[in-house]
């Protein structure tokens with residue numbers, strides 16, 4: 001096992017990539033049937049020692065979340081929509097027969113970690129702290145049954161932009177061979193087992209010069225769903241009244257907090273937010289006749305990232321709009337970034353300020 005050494009941590013904080021510039025601490029809580037959740041313990045971020053026969057390792061009884069905290073222009077650090085992430089974490093763990101962490105305990109753990117580690121975050125507005133709550137089954141047993149003990153661990157790393165610090169554009173690759181999620185499955189929750197099965201398609205996408213794979217519905221392989229770590233939007237038209245469209249939640253898409261935020265920001269900016277089932281054929285045709293002028297991916301990690309090209313080995317490749325970032329995508333991205341930094345009104349109370357621990 002490798003851990004992040006001090007010199008590499010300092011370098012990584014100055015020049016964050018994505019996923020390795022961990023901050024100094026973690027928050028731990030343990031659960032048992034008799035005792036419930038323990039009080040949160042602050043620990044230095046260091047290796048765990050686990051038994052090789054731990055249920056979480058073998059049967060994937062593991063759920064997680066991902067949310068960010070940003071430095072606002074007034075210098076304070078605020079987590080974005082932690083209560084919504086807490087509730088999604090509860091849904092994910094419930095789906096895997098795991099105990100729920102109370103919403104307040106989730107939010108308090110985030111406040112505790114950000115209180116200790118917020119100095120890792122520079123004033124660079126492109127940087128943020130990505131928080132990773134994790135719950136895993138700790139019983140030592142190879143019996144095929146749910147664990148009776150669990151550990152919650154909250155860790156964080158300093159993140160730059162997911163695709164680099166500037167607004168980069170991406171190309172996407174349609175996965176016709178595999179499926180990410182199916183009705184009655186687990187595609188609508190954030191559990192560890194959903195991700196490794198997408199790595200092969202991600203590799204195929206990269207081999208084709210793309211940054212992300214697009215997943216189609218598993219039953220008909222006809223409708224566009226999401227990107228396996230980000231939701232997607234199409235834009236019809238530009239300027240006020242433009243339709244900002246995202247595939248509807250059919251139970252096989254992960255209900256992104258960013259997706260929900262973008263739908264609400266779209267309304268505030270005078271666009272028409274819509275959720276629809278969109279087929280791959282319709283998407284292609286609407287790009288060809290100019291109805292769809294922009295496409296973007298969104299997620300906690302990706303923020304809003306314009307999609308400019310599609311590689312489809314079955315129906316043929318195409319370019320979206322003029323092949324560059326479009327105005328509606330950029331306006332939504334700007335609004336989201338301004339909201340994160342406290343520069344846009346926050347009527348919903350989405351920002352959760354975490355004071356430094358002193």
Ligand SMILES: *Cc1c(COP(=O)(O)O)cnc(C)c1O
Pocket residue numbers: 066190226227228229230231254255256257258259298299300301
């Ligand atoms: C986390 C995730 C997203 C994005 O969700 P956010 O809450 O916006 O970060 C989209 N799809 C999948 C499969 C995810 O795991």
